[in-house]
Amino acid sequence: MKTTNLQPIQTGFIFGAVNVFLVLIGFNAMIGSLLAKALGEQVLTALPPLQFLAAFTGLMGLWSGIAAARKHSRARIAGDVLAGLLSGLAAGAVTFVFCVGIGWLLTNKIDIRNYLTVLSFDFINGVLMRLPPLIGALANLGILAAAGAAGGLLYGFIQSSKVQQMGQQILALTRSTTEKMKRLDHGRRRLALQLVGVAMAGAAVIFLPLNWGSYWNYVAGTVGLYVILGLGLNLIVGLSGQLVLGYIAFFAIGAYTMALLNSPVPHNLMLGFWPALVLGVLLAALAGLLLGLPLMRLRGDYLAIVTLGFGEIIRILLKSDALTDFSGGPRGIQNISGPTLFGRPFNSDIDFMYLIAISVALAAFVYNRLQLSRPGRAWLSIREDETAARACGVNTTRYKLLALALGAAFAGLAGAIYASRNQFTGPEEHSLMASINVLSLIIVGGLGNIPGTILGAFALKGLPEILREFSNYRLLTFGALLVVMMLSRPAGLIPSKRPQYKIPQESEPDESHVEGKNVS
Amino acid sequence: MSAEIITARNVTKVFGGLTAVDGVNLSVNEKAIYSIIGPNGAGKTTFFNCLSGYYTPENGDVFYCGQSIRGKGTHEIAALGILRTYQNIRLFSSLTAIENVMVGLHHSLHETWIDAVLHTRRYQKEEKLALIQASRWLDFVGLIGCADAAAGSLPYGAQRRLEIARALAGKPRVLLLDEPTAGMNPQETLEMTTLIRQMRDDFGITIILIEHDMHVVMEISDCISVLDFGKKIAEGVPSEIQSNARVIEAYLGPGGAALAQKFKRKARK
Numbered sequence: 001m002k003t004t005n006l007q008p009i010q011t012g013f014i015f016g017a018v019n020v021f022l023v024l025i026g027f028n029a030m031i032g033s034l035l036a037k038a039l040g041e042q043v044l045t046a047l048p049p050l051q052f053l054a055a056f057t058g059l060m061g062l063w064s065g066i067a068a069a070r071k072h073s074r075a076r077i078a079g080d081v082l083a084g085l086l087s088g089l090a091a092g093a094v095t096f097v098f099c100v101g102i103g104w105l106l107t108n109k110i111d112i113r114n115y116l117t118v119l120s121f122d123f124i125n126g127v128l129m130r131l132p133p134l135i136g137a138l139a140n141l142g143i144l145a146a147a148g149a150a151g152g153l154l155y156g157f158i159q160s161s162k163v164q165q166m167g168q169q170i171l172a173l174t175r176s177t178t179e180k181m182k183r184l185d186h187g188r189r190r191l192a193l194q195l196v197g198v199a200m201a202g203a204a205v206i207f208l209p210l211n212w213g214s215y216w217n218y219v220a221g222t223v224g225l226y227v228i229l230g231l232g233l234n235l236i237v238g239l240s241g242q243l244v245l246g247y248i249a250f251f252a253i254g255a256y257t258m259a260l261l262n263s264p265v266p267h268n269l270m271l272g273f274w275p276a277l278v279l280g281v282l283l284a285a286l287a288g289l290l291l292g293l294p295l296m297r298l299r300g301d302y303l304a305i306v307t308l309g310f311g312e313i314i315r316i317l318l319k320s321d322a323l324t325d326f327s328g329g330p331r332g333i334q335n336i337s338g339p340t341l342f343g344r345p346f347n348s349d350i351d352f353m354y355l356i357a358i359s360v361a362l363a364a365f366v367y368n369r370l371q372l373s374r375p376g377r378a379w380l381s382i383r384e385d386e387t388a389a390r391a392c393g394v395n396t397t398r399y400k401l402l403a404l405a406l407g408a409a410f411a412g413l414a415g416a417i418y419a420s421r422n423q424f425t426g427p428e429e430h431s432l433m434a435s436i437n438v439l440s441l442i443i444v445g446g447l448g449n450i451p452g453t454i455l456g457a458f459a460l461k462g463l464p465e466i467l468r469e470f471s472n473y474r475l476l477t478f479g480a481l482l483v484v485m486m487l488s489r490p491a492g493l494i495p496s497k498r499p500q501y502k503i504p505q506e507s508e509p510d511e512s513h514v515e516g517k518n519v520s
Numbered sequence: 521m522s523a524e525i526i527t528a529r530n531v532t533k534v535f536g537g538l539t540a541v542d543g544v545n546l547s548v549n550e551k552a553i554y555s556i557i558g559p560n561g562a563g564k565t566t567f568f569n570c571l572s573g574y575y576t577p578e579n580g581d582v583f584y585c586g587q588s589i590r591g592k593g594t595h596e597i598a599a600l601g602i603l604r605t606y607q608n609i610r611l612f613s614s615l616t617a618i619e620n621v622m623v624g625l626h627h628s629l630h631e632t633w634i635d636a637v638l639h640t641r642r643y644q645k646e647e648k649l650a651l652i653q654a655s656r657w658l659d660f661v662g663l664i665g666c667a668d669a670a671a672g673s674l675p676y677g678a679q680r681r682l683e684i685a686r687a688l689a690g691k692p693r694v695l696l697l698d699e700p701t702a703g704m705n706p707q708e709t710l711e712m713t714t715l716i717r718q719m720r721d722d723f724g725i726t727i728i729l730i731e732h733d734m735h736v737v738m739e740i741s742d743c744i745s746v747l748d749f750g751k752k753i754a755e756g757v758p759s760e761i762q763s764n765a766r767v768i769e770a771y772l773g774p775g776g777a778a779l780a781q782k783f784k785r786k787a788r789k
Contacts, residue, residue, distance in 0.1 A: 366637050373636030373643065374629050374650075377615075381623040384612035391572060393598035393627035393690050402633060498616045500668045503655040504648050 008068035008083040012090025012148065015064035019057070019091060019144075020098045023127055025476060028056040053126050054143055057095075061088045061144040065151020080156030081149050088148015092141035099140055103133020209353035217349040219465040221421065224356040225414045226461045228363045229438045230445070230453040232410025235367065237439070238448030238496075239376065240403035241383025242295075243304040245435055246311020250408035252318065252430035253287050254280040254415025259333040259425045266328055273339030273346075277416045284412025285405040292404040296397050299386065311435055319427040332426025336419050352421045359417060363410055364450050370406070372499060379403055437461070440478070444485050446492025455493050525550040525726050526571070526602075526694055530580035533566050533750075540566040542750035543580065548694075548743075553720055554728045555737045557761075558747035559770060564730045565607060567747065568696050571728070572604045573597040584694070599627040603687040604696035607730070609679045613672025617663055617682050620671050621654035624689030657685040661715065677708040684715065688723075695719065697729040701736055709733065713740055738762065746770065 022028055032052035041049065065084030128136025157163065209217050233247050257280035261271040271279075291310055295303055317323060319330050327333070338347025339355070346355075370376050378399045381389035390396050419425040437460060445456025460478070485492070526548040533541040541563045548554045556564050569575045571582055573594040581590045589597055603624075612620050629650055635643040658664045661681040666674060671682055680700060687695055700716065701709045713736055719725045731737045737744060738758040746754040746761060748770040754761055761767055765777035772779065 369637045369639065370633060372647075373633070374626065374631045374646070375633045375636055377619060377623050378626060380615055380619070381612050381626075384614060385610050387574070387594075388606065388610040388612070389623065390594040391574070391598055391604055392624050392686060393595050393603075394623065395593075395595045406633070498614070498619065498668075498670065500616075501618055501651055503618075503651050503667070 008086040009090040011068040012087030016091035016094025019060045031056045057143045058147040061147025062151040064091045065148035066155045069152040069155035077156035081152040084152020085149035088145040092144035096137045096141045099137035205357040209350045214349040217353045221353050221356045223457050223462040224360045225418050226457040227360050227454050228410055228414040230442045230457050231363045231367045232407040233438050234442050236403050236407035240379035245304045245308035248430045248435040249311040249314035250284040250411035251415035252314050253284045254412030255419035255425040257283050258416040258419040259336050263333045263336045280416035281409045281412040285409040288404040288408025292401040315427050315430050334424050336423045338420055446494040448496040452492050452494035523550050527583040531570055531577045532579035533577050539750050544752045546745050550726055551724050552742045553740050555741040555744045556730050562747040563750040601693035603690045603692040605683045607698040611671040616668050617671050618654050618667040620686050621657050621689045622650050624686035625650050657689050661685040694726045701733050
């Protein structure tokens with residue numbers, strides 16, 4: 001009995017620590033504000049009304065209660081409630097200690113804002129419910145404990161037989177539906193799924209940009225461009241297994257091709273968007289090939305370092321004084337003209353959103369088809385074991401170069417559209433951090449697959465835009481997210497799965513042995 | 521006697537100061553089962569690596585069907601029909617079993633990335649053909665039941681057989697097997713011996729193997745070469761090798777041959 005009570009307490013401690021961390025980074029204020037906004041309250045200060053802060057604490061308690069009850073499930077509801085209560089108390093205890101500490105610092109007039117910029121006095125007062133430190137801490141403890149018990153109760157209730165039955169019915173229903181889907185022949189099933197997906201995505205892509213305003217178009221467009229980048233890098237890293245760090249250099253080549261050919265300032269070539277787009281893609285692919293040639297003998301860490309150097313070289317060249325006349329130097333290139341379509345300008349945010357959506361679809365289409373083919377398998381075999389791949393007859397040099405060139409072409413496409421959309425590009429847009437961003441998004445999403453890349457791009461590029469309140473802590477959360485991801489889901493949010501093949505029926509029964517047998 | 525398919529002439533491979541393979545001459549007849557044995561560190565695997573193109577020998581030459589293959593890349597040699605398996609299994613472990621075999625089919629297919637993107641007729645035809653052939657090879661080694669399982673999740677013996685299936689998919693005329701029965705139990709060893717014979721008899725593949733299990737070697741080999749410190753010290757049919765004094769000394773140390781004689785005499789008495 002004693003040990004079983006200890007476990008919920010441990011869970012509670014973890015949740016307490018998480019709660020304190022979230023409070024420290026101001027997450028509670030953010031969630032509180034979102035809740036308040038959702039309920040139609042005006043939030044004028046950084047700090048939402050007290051009840052919403054309390055609600056956040058309550059939610060944490062509820063979560064910890066549910067987690068504790070689930071981990072250490074007992075047969076009876078009372079046991080679940082006890083587990084929830086214990087974990088809530090433990091979480092409360094941690095928070096209590098934290099609040100008392102903060103309160104002590106506050107009363108002693110020690111300025112902790114030097115270290116934790118979000119913690120204004122007002123904010124600390126908010127955490128303490130505008131009560132004296134000790135009482136505020138007790139209030140936190142009370143809320144967490146009560147919410148924990150409530151969480152346990154909730155879990156116990158869900159687990160109880162009636163609800164369980166309902167859940168099982170729903171589960172059985174979904175299962176039978178998927179079974180039905182499975183019974184359809186493989187090709188037709190995929191076709192049906194694809195059709196539904198394409199129809200939904202198509203409807204969203206056509207109607208959303210018209211209605212959600214230029215800000216959302218901008219955010220969604222950025223996410224889309226990063227999806228293209230992610231897919232391109234996935235070709236190189238996810239499929240062929242070459243860790244390339246300076247990937248953004250190819251993006252820069254695409255962007256600068258567009259800029260130099262379509263801006264009045266350094267050269268006044270004004271070639272037009274579409275030829276520049278094609279040229280940007282081709283030049284990026286060519287750069288991929290040229291970079292690849294000396295890289296072919298390198299693997300793993302060495303490859304990463306050399307490509308990192310390549311990325312920096314491109315950035316610094318673009319920035320350098322020597323090339324200012326050619327590439328605009330550190331100031332970059334302005335006034336890049338947008339595309340025209342059939343003689344009419346095609347450069348509103350809505351038009352660009354459509355263009356990006358089509359490009360994403362194209363990139364995903366190409367990536368998907370490459371995956372399941374002879375080149376795709378050759379890349380995977382190189383990723384798994386390059387020596388063995390070569391012994392199987394795969395010309396590894398050729399396929400590694402192909403992956404680099406195609407991946408670079410994706411980046412060139414994204415870069416060209418990016419430059420034209422922003423009407424500006426400069427060397428600092430193509431820094432190492434941007435390469436790391438792309439790499440992180442495919443790792444977080446799940447290396448080597450399309451849904452993972454889209455999810456990763458959304459999580460790493462879209463969410464920070466949506467959650468502007470977060471901006472102070474973007475890098476912190478970014479790092480924390482990566483650490484948590486690697487610990488809990490090392491294969492990414494959506495891990496890649498291997499296809500299951502349906503072996504076609506043989507037409508001529510004896511052909512294989514003739515094929516397999518050698519002329520002897 | 522049928523024609524020689526592999527001829528090694530004075531093959532020498534040096535690592536720094538160590539001569540791992542030292543002037544080895546040998547020739548393998550077509551459709552033979554040829555074993556290379558020798559104590560640990562004798563240079564057997566290095567010699568294999570010279571045959572499969574992983575190393576280029578410093579000196580000497582390897583002829584395949586009368587043609588020199590010295591300096592050719594591993595993938596070119598594989599495409600010519602010399603394929604191999606590894607001592608420590610080297611499968612593409614996160615790919616499924618059938619995908620592993622499909623990689624083995626790589627050089628008998630011709631679709632390019634453009635075919636793949638456009639799903640041309642060639643793509644359709646070749647993907648179907650690849651699936652059919654790969655499943656037949658899986659069937660041949662008895663793994664058709666785990667076609668969709670990740671290669672790394674298969675049991676050890678199955679992984680060895682899958683590696684052979686992958687090599688077979690490359691249409692070998694010569695198959696190099698590096699310790700195919702290492703770490704196997706007697707039952708698995710028996711199955712492997714049968715499989716090796718079958719490959720030779722059914723498909724006419726010449727098999728060169730490195731093996732430590734003397735029961736296997738003596739049972740299936742048509743001819744045996746013994747390497748010691750990189751040099752070939754003996755060659756012959758199994759019965760000759762068994763009674764060769766230098767071979768016994770290589771394994772048992774100096775004086776070993778006399779010792780063996782003594783035991784034999786005792787046994788006779």
